[in-house]
Amino acid sequence: MVVGLNLCPFANTVRRQGHLNIAVAQDGSIPGCLQLLADEAHELAERDASATSLVILPEGFEDFDDYLDLLAMAEALLEDLGFEGAMQLASFHPRYQFEGTDENDVSNWTNRAPYPILHMLQESAVTKAVEAHPNAEGIPEQNIDTLEKLGMAGVLQLLRY
Numbered sequence: 001m002v003v004g005l006n007l008c009p010f011a012n013t014v015r016r017q018g019h020l021n022i023a024v025a026q027d028g029s030i031p032g033c034l035q036l037l038a039d040e041a042h043e044l045a046e047r048d049a050s051a052t053s054l055v056i057l058p059e060g061f062e063d064f065d066d067y068l069d070l071l072a073m074a075e076a077l078l079e080d081l082g083f084e085g086a087m088q089l090a091s092f093h094p095r096y097q098f099e100g101t102d103e104n105d106v107s108n109w110t111n112r113a114p115y116p117i118l119h120m121l122q123e124s125a126v127t128k129a130v131e132a133h134p135n136a137e138g139i140p141e142q143n144i145d146t147l148e149k150l151g152m153a154g155v156l157q158l159l160r161y
Helices: 011-016 030-046 064-080 106-111 123-132 136-160
Strands: 020-024 052-056 087-092 117-122
Touching (some): 020 030, 030 052, 030 064, 030 087, 030 117, 064 087, 064 117, 087 123, 117 123, 123 136
Parallel strands (some): 020 052
Antiparallel strands (some): 087 117
């Protein structure tokens, strides 16, 4: 959906160029997930500046509040490791809900995924991509518009496909 609907106009290029790493947590514990994230951060720092990593969490963070707690710890960990200003996290969860929205609001699907995911990006690549994009600030609004035009039925149909 992200590539097909162009929800992230940068994702397809990164994927095509082989700069996307996917790591799946085998351990649903907080220490295990944070260790995997630390390992990925160190590996990512050694890769091409446009490289990115998806840390997929299939166990242990089904509850959205538990996931948000992990996200806060993950951001603190990156800072402790010296990656503040170099790495940033984007977050995705099956029950993602923006503050002030109804749980079933289709806009929440811009940050929903089959599993909880911590998407680690290199800030230099994000800055470069944003500067090259004609309307980077408008991407979230455009994504919401895309999903609202599809409607919940359209989103669910895509997921079944």
